[in-house]
Amino acid sequence: MTDPSPPGSKLDTTVAHPARRYNYWLGGKDNFAADRESGDQVAAAFPTVRIAARANREFLKRTVEFLVAEAGIRQFLDIGTGLPTADNIHEVAQRIDPRSRAVYVDNDPLVMSHARALLTSSPEGRTVYLERDIRDPGSILDAPELRDTLDLGQPVGLTLVAVLHFVRDHENPYGVVRRLVDALPSGSYLVLSHGTYDGLPAGVVERLEQANAASGGLSRTRSRAEVDRFFEGLELVEPGVVPVAEWRPAPGAEIPDPVDICMYGGVARVR
Template sequence: MTQGNETSPPAEPAPPGVNPDVPHSARIYDYWLGGKDNFAADRQVGDAMVKAIPELRAMAAENRKFVHRAARDLVTEQGLRQFLDIGTGIPTRPNLHEIAQRLAPETRVVYVDNDPIVLVHARALMVSSEQGRSEYIAADIRRPASILSEKALLETLDLTQPVGLTLIAILMLLSDQDDPWALVAELRDAMPSGSVLAITHPTADFNPEAVGEAVASARSAGMTLVARTKDEVARFFGDWELLSPGIVPTSAWRPDAPVDNPEATYYWAGVARKP
């Protein structure tokens, strides 16, 4: 991941609905990626987490690389031409639709997030190819039915045809009390046969102490952040068939080049297909 700019202020003032004094995961992620759409509260929490895990910026970069590889493979190998990306975050080019539409210009993508600052940038940056379509809806993963019934989604995606459902570094923001497994199951059940689910999720499996410190930093700022085990991540896929190589560290999922130490990313990644 590229280094964040630890001193530069946001390029724009906070848009309506955004409290710059309350840290938000999308803006912290933007900070780690070197973006400017973050505030002092976001950088403070981001720095505390990086202090616990110095490799966090690289881990965030690996998540982006995973999205690119997964999109490429789902278009070329699975033949997918439509995606539903929930927990989009602040746009970072190339975005999922840009990767997919380079290979299949007719691809349609719907992005979902609940942060007003993401909405501001999504409308400006997520411009589709002429043949395809890209839409953004403001909604919360905690209410899957509201996402699936959204007019923009129904006008963009054909839910009778296979969909690539991507949940990248989003399920960590749901506590066990939210029952994220039931929420994901509701989304899975709405997808037709041939659909594919891609997930990345942080874990303490490789370094419990460091990850525990990072989680504590986030929680002390009022954020929900949950690291989960490989078995807990596997539950999100239900009875869908995991594609090779299964659930592995993010950098080890179909890498473009050999990876020396994939467990250094502290994230699990997996892709599964609905029978």
């Protein structure tokens, strides 16, 4: 995510944006030259980045299925939504229970315009879209659209998937997550995935950091211990914090090597 911007901010196509770059890696067409250039720089250093993007997307799908089918969650707050693709959160949830609701949040105007145009809810459920930045959780939680859509007195599935590595240390990532989680009642769940350099050779890390610097220092990867900190005080769901492809994979699914994905994921219940 880029620097915080107010709703209705102007779309800047000259600067790479994580959502559009992610769209490029997934084979989408909703991206610009700056996004493709940045994406290619990362792919040159980390050739399996497209495998990682797909694995992360599948992790999101499995966790939503778990929350609806097993944990009884019927409302979701998704921050760092990204551009619409197959099996968006409300679509996965509403296949199980059409009454499910979702609030999508992103700070890219392109994401929001596409979401409003393409993502339609079932008649029984509801979807709402907010142009906000994760670094300002208060503006998200206080938004009238969120309060009109979600009942914060009932459990919520908070999904922060592949977004926190764009919140750098001086932007208080742990405080942001705590502020969001503290606003949710007992029985809610946090779904989180986060990029890491764990297990990568030093040469690959160096090249990735060069690509990151070239795009303005978009991301800040974190170690397993640092990712674990986001779940402090919560009740982790088995198998805990693991490489995203290893979180409850489908029977018989081919599981990529963790170093080809470099992404941890986990699900935890709010006590």
